[in-house]
Amino acid sequence: MQVIIFDDAQQVAENAAEWVAELVNKKSAPVLGLATGSTPISLYQQLVNKHQLGQLSFKNTTSFNLDEYLGIAADNAQSYRHFMNENLFDHVDIDKTKTFLPTCNQGENPREQGLAYEEKIKQANGVDLQILGIGANGHIGFNEPTSSLASRTRIKTLTQQTLTDNSRLFDEHEFQPTLAMTMGIATILDARYVLLMATGANKAQAVKDMVAGPLSAMCPASALQMHENAIILLDKAAASELEDQDYYQWANNQNIKINQEFGLYHNY
Numbered sequence: 001m002q003v004i005i006f007d008d009a010q011q012v013a014e015n016a017a018e019w020v021a022e023l024v025n026k027k028s029a030p031v032l033g034l035a036t037g038s039t040p041i042s043l044y045q046q047l048v049n050k051h052q053l054g055q056l057s058f059k060n061t062t063s064f065n066l067d068e069y070l071g072i073a074a075d076n077a078q079s080y081r082h083f084m085n086e087n088l089f090d091h092v093d094i095d096k097t098k099t100f101l102p103t104c105n106q107g108e109n110p111r112e113q114g115l116a117y118e119e120k121i122k123q124a125n126g127v128d129l130q131i132l133g134i135g136a137n138g139h140i141g142f143n144e145p146t147s148s149l150a151s152r153t154r155i156k157t158l159t160q161q162t163l164t165d166n167s168r169l170f171d172e173h174e175f176q177p178t179l180a181m182t183m184g185i186a187t188i189l190d191a192r193y194v195l196l197m198a199t200g201a202n203k204a205q206a207v208k209d210m211v212a213g214p215l216s217a218m219c220p221a222s223a224l225q226m227h228e229n230a231i232i233l234l235d236k237a238a239a240s241e242l243e244d245q246d247y248y249q250w251a252n253n254q255n256i257k258i259n260q261e262f263g264l265y266h267n268y
């Protein structure tokens with residue numbers, strides 16, 4: 001894991017945007033894995049800015065989102081499709097027919113839909129860079145604690161903690177789904193690079209469990225310890241429970257020097 005600690009959430013977003021821009025500008029047919037939640041909103045703002053400045057085109061990009069709620073239509077303001085349109089897709093030149101979410105409409109079999117999503121990712125030659133947030137309980141996507149570390153795209157029942165955490169986004173009388181389709185942990189680990197963003201003190205414990213272990217289904221994000229290219233971008237508050245902060249800073253400075261001397265090397 002490459003743990004990088006920034007002064008604040010804005011710097012986390014700026015750095016995450018650099019990673020995305022590097023991929024999208026470098027590869028002829030980039031495949032992005034995208035996330036929802038409040039954390040990546042500032043990343044998407046950065047990407048929209050870069051696009052508007054003419055520095056970034058998503059014309060050839062395909063995207064796969066991590067997860068989507070069950071039981072609400074795509075045009076519902078609470079759907080993750082709606083979130084992605086509002087925060088990114090409507091403001092850049094991405095071809096929306098190449099943007100995918102793991103949906104399961106009424107009457108569709110979630111197991112078949114999960115397999116079909118896996119197949120679609122395979123046909124696109126896999127995800128190059130997967131953006132991730134982290135739940136306060138250590139979930140990634142909607143892989144809640146006890147999720148199999150070998151899981152694939154499937155239906156999940158959300159935990160009470162996740163429902164409570166996300167209830168701030170729903171009006172009092174609005175339907176809050178308790179089921180979601182989500183990429184599995186093995187699906188996420190298949191991405192060539194994963195970039196996890198975490199900001200705020202309420203993520204500090206989950207970040208500690210993810211980085212310092214143990215590897216456990218009780219903290220699904222700890223599975224990233226098994227990934228060859230996992231980059232963890234934190235603000236100071238989210239890093240506050242980590243013991244080896246000086247080491248991470250020092251190691252990152254060494255990386256910057258190596259990159260300056262030999263150039264960036266991302267094996268997309």
Ligand code: GLP
Pocket residue numbers: 035036037038039040066067132133134135136140141142162166
């Ligand atoms: C949601 C999403 C996750 C997200 C997490 C944290 O439930 N399914 O992909 O990372 O919760 O969200 P936030 O960034 O709002 O804290």
